[in-house]
Amino acid sequence: MSRFLTPAKMGLLTLIELYVEGAVPGECSIDVLSFLTSHLVDSELATPAKCPDFNSRWRRAEATVNLVISIKDFERLLNENASAAPSMRGLWYIFLAKLWAVDSLHALHAFFGRLPSLLSKSKEELRRLAEAGEKTPPADEVGLSRSSPFGTFVRRAHLEFGRLRFHDAAELWKDFVKYRQSTAGHWKRRNPAFSRLSFDNVLLLGQQSWRQDHLVDLASVAYGDMLHHNGNSTDGRTLPVSTDDIARLLEFQVEQIQSMFLSTHPSACLFPRCEYGSRLPVEIRLQLQDLLSDSYMVPSLSHYVSFIDAWRAGDYPTSFDYLHRYFDYTIHHRDRLFYQYALMNLAAIQADFGCYREAVAAMLESVSTARENRDMKCLNFALNWLYQFGRSHPRFVAELEAHSMLGGRESLAFLRDKAKETGMYPLWSSAIWSEAKLVLESGESIATCTELMARSSQVLVERNMVGNFPAQSCLHVALWDRLGLSKLSNISSAVFLRSHRANSSFEDELRVVGRLADSMMAQGQWKTAWNLLDSLDENSLRSWRPKNLWTKYRAMGKLKEAVHAGDADGAGEIVCNLLQSKHDDLEPGLQFAIDMLHIKYLIMRKNLPAAFEKVGRLAKEAQDDGRDVVLGTKLLLTKARLLEAAGRPQKGFSAAIKAANAAWGSRLMALLWQGMGTISAILISLGEFEAAAELLTAVLPRALEWEDVELCGWLYMLLADSEVGKASKYPHIAVDRVECFGKAIQALDKAGRHWLAMGNTKQRGEVLAKKATIARFVGNREASDTYAAHYLALRSEAVKVV
């Protein structure tokens, strides 16, 4: 295998030669030129960055592979398009004639020898020609400029051929014969003198002087067994591929597998990714493996690809093995010290597989090595990583933070300044939005947060760092979520999916989809939610972690559905599974959500002491770790709800007030409405129906904005309760009393509609029961009986379902 040259490249050269000679007719030249450029110029320019279809990302890799393994691509270009442009067919035969004119190893040498004549003459050469008295080429002759893409390609091909050893040249020749052989049929039609030995002129001429059996012997000695295969099938034989192709494909893979974070950095490929790209599609991976197995000099980057692939596949020992192998092979090739990068990758992989302590140790060593080697970029990256890690796993860096300035605002400020100094703009912007996130999580001023986000966006927009946009819009989604504006947050998610998907890592995409699905579920649109989750790219889900995450999202959705449907056994099973795998999960948010679902399940099972204990434990943890303000508030609310469920709502008063206060302070609107609900429940229990009704009437419109069906259903039920309570204060026949009952029925109707959307039979039953009771109070027996019948039907239905 050669470093650069392959038969496919010879085909490209031939095409260029045809173009220079003016053999390409005008109407086809665009096709031919775009075909050539797509294979010569790097991907970024050649293919549009925004690929609407996910699979099209791999198209370029496929094109390279196809071109390398067969001549069909040329045929497709030149022959099959012939119907569109009839002059193309002529070109195909000229192309074939050129290829078949290379009829011996010497002709191959001659082919490469005449390459420089394709280039336009430099002034120097023209002068020398004039001095030597030779005629200068006519001015209208097309020559390739030396620095044009074609010119550089031609020059490189010429140079590389000069560097080939004879044996390699002979190999190239054999590969070329093989590559060309499949066009023998076409060529035979045009050239009646064609015979079986036309591929080698020496053998063809030898037919006259050598006996047939000797000729066959000789040919088989020179060409090995390739003659017997008739050149058509490529099974089981080596493919002509060059190191250059392989290296390009590998870089492409690394780029695709990792996402674009820090991609402006020269050694970007060495930075480990905390987020995930996707794995290679199976068929492309197989093709690449074929190519790699045929290349006798495997670039060390292929170890890196194997490493990432194993990592993605969740194969911990193999990925370690490959990482070490990669760095062992690279360390002597490069002049710079790469130890810190190895450590960085090591830390990332450790953290990924849950060895947090080792990860921190490795990263700290990486920091100190980078500091020794004055590798600012590596240092900044490592510090950023440590900071992010500290946010999600405070326990492991707690002691570090106490002793040094690692973690917290100081380190962010440090990072921001350093990134600005060293010109690492992606890091700069990410430091700023990390700060914004920090502000958001600690429940500080929303204004500060938006200001920081604006600054980060400015950096992004100025430098057009498309790779960082996804993270930015994720933060937007979070912000609207907290502010209780689900419409806006859904729109942000949709924007992300529509325009930033191509630049984002798959894990980001998955997270956004998960959030969107969650919001759909909250609105009771179960079908839409499931469709969303199922619409994700199957190939990307082959990665271990995204797959895990995706399964969790689905499981949580199912759990919610089961809880609402009252399927306690099914829910129990899912809860068991989720709790088992709780610890291998990185995200504290997700973990917390699972805990909350668990508590819900416990309430459903009426196991209130266990739930209460769990809430207490979680609250303590949250306080210790200094977690997100949302978590604390949610826990307080849950505590109050628990007490309410236990029939002692008044005991939860202080918790509810605290939660409401916190939520108001941090503008956690969704939680505020929930808190208000809890408070009004307490008020109802105290008999303060007027106040409760007033509070609820004020809250409900805002709560409806936060399209959480469950919350609204609950609030409406509370409203109905308070209305009924109010009614009880009026005399038996007062108009107001009737009015109150009417309002209660209305509220119950609305609640019923919400619960129906949610599929919560139990609550629907409660609504019906309450309606029946009210009807009886009012004296409408008929209606009451209907409601009761409905109720009974619902119950029997629910029992059947369960």
Add this chain to the structure above:
Amino acid sequence: MSLNETEIAELRAELQKAIVQCSERCLYQAAKWAAELLNSIPELPSSNANATPVVVLINADPDEAALEAQEISKYLLAKSFFDCREYDRCAAVFLPDSVLTGILATNDLTSGGPSSGKGKAKATADSNGAALPIISQKSLFLALYAKIMSGEKKKDEDTEMVMGPQDNGVIINKQLLSVSRFLEKWFQGHLNEEGEYPESQGWLEYGMVFAKQKNETQAMKWFIESVHRAPMNWGCWLEMTSLISRIEEFNEVVTQLPQNIMSFMFQLHAHLELYQTGEGLQASLQGLLEIFPTSSFLLTCNALLAYHSKDFVNAEQCFSHLLALHPHRLDALDHYSNILHVMAYRPKLAFLAHLCSSIDKFRPESCVVIGNYYSLLSMHEKAVQYFRRALTLDRSCLSAWTLMGHEYVELKNTHAAIESYRRAVDINRKDYRAWYGLGQTYEVLEMHSYALWYYKKAAGLRPWDNKMWMAVGSCLQKMGRDRDGIKALKRALLADYNSAGSAGESGQPQLDPEILLQIANMYERLGEDEEAKGYMEMCVAQEDGGALGGDGTNLGESMAVHSQSADDSDDEDQGANEGTGVTAATSKARMWLAKFAMREGEHQTAYRLATELCQDGVEVEEAKALIREARSHMDEVKTWPPG
């Protein structure tokens, strides 16, 4: 676990069989392992009788046969070591280092003080003579051969890189001395009994040692002895060929040779090595080919014969046929590539190179073929690289040295070129191309007397090759020795004439106009205008076939003077055959003639010649000037009589 005697004997027999079978299948490491195991069984005196070799040829001499049978296990061990290329270890099986060093030491003593310590030295020698190990000749040969091979290996290792600082040809095989001492002693020991040596192959050994020490007459004596005893040993014949450097020496040797088919082949080979050609050789080759019709060696000889007689087309066909017969055979393909190079058959040479490199790219022959191909493509650096590779693989690869010299000349690296040629000549003094190359290089350096010496060497090796004589002649011319130069060039003409004459009897031989022009120029410088004019005219005459009618006798005479051979006088009357056409040389000659005619006042002739020049389109301006001048003179003449 213990085994009784018969069991042990069985075990031995099994192991011996295993060794022989393994080594027959070239499983050398396995054979070695088994041999080591076999020798680790303690020797039992009674087991000798059982230990008759299983497969090995039985020696005719009963004493030797007994010895061989006795030491069969050790022999197998030594042989397996040799197969695994562990030469020193192989030698040590029969001749431990102490024995050899002991012999070396005593001989040093005798040579160091031949007169003073004679008695003492003799005593030690005697005592040491008794210490010579009693082993069969086969084993002895193997041991000594292994010793030499190990010496060669060390020599190659010490020489390091090709043309590197260590590679100056002075490193010798250090084992040669001890081996030759040992053999001397051995022969002394065996001489005493009958005054003659018993039959053995050890003779060959001895000769080789002498050859390496450049003591050629001694070596030849031993070789001749050896081929009498073991005629089928081609290696010995080959060594003899390399010792013979002149045809006279060869004739001397031939008289002492036995008359058998091997000797016949040897004569053929030696003739080829000495670049002899001729009908007789061809006939004997044909005779041999009837016996061995597909022998690749003889077919190669056939091709080389054609090559040496400059019949390239025929040689190419022979080689092509040979290639088709034995497609995997790489031997002598370097010569084939030379032929293709000379004929500039680029595609075919490329194919050949491809073929060689796919058979084995690490054979000196393949490298030479590839180097030749690159040379033909004018990629001289790459060519040098491949020749160097060939030399790294085999330092005695003669053609690679010479060809590398050619490439260095192309690269204008004269010092390296001279060194390469010199090495080629050191390896084989019969290589005229290297001598010629040396001459050329010195000519480039303008050291003509040096060049002349080398050209003379080359011409001595190929006296019938006009190129050599031409070189000698032009060299002499540059040194100002015009008379000698003319002689040499005439010799060149004659060689040309002879070879053309022998090639085909029909047709006037072509004479090289270049040579004729040079001769004429030299005559002019000597002031012999008539001679000069004659040669110039002859030169011009070559354009249309060289038949010059009456003027041709001039050449015939002059050649007859120098050749003294009778077979060239009747060729003159041949008429028109195709000539060389207009060349630079003939045009120059024509211009000279025109000017000469002008001086002599033969304006008509001058006018005609100048017009011809104009027609040919060479030096038109000067010719036109001549025409004008001639016409004006002619006009003068025309107008004169009436006026």
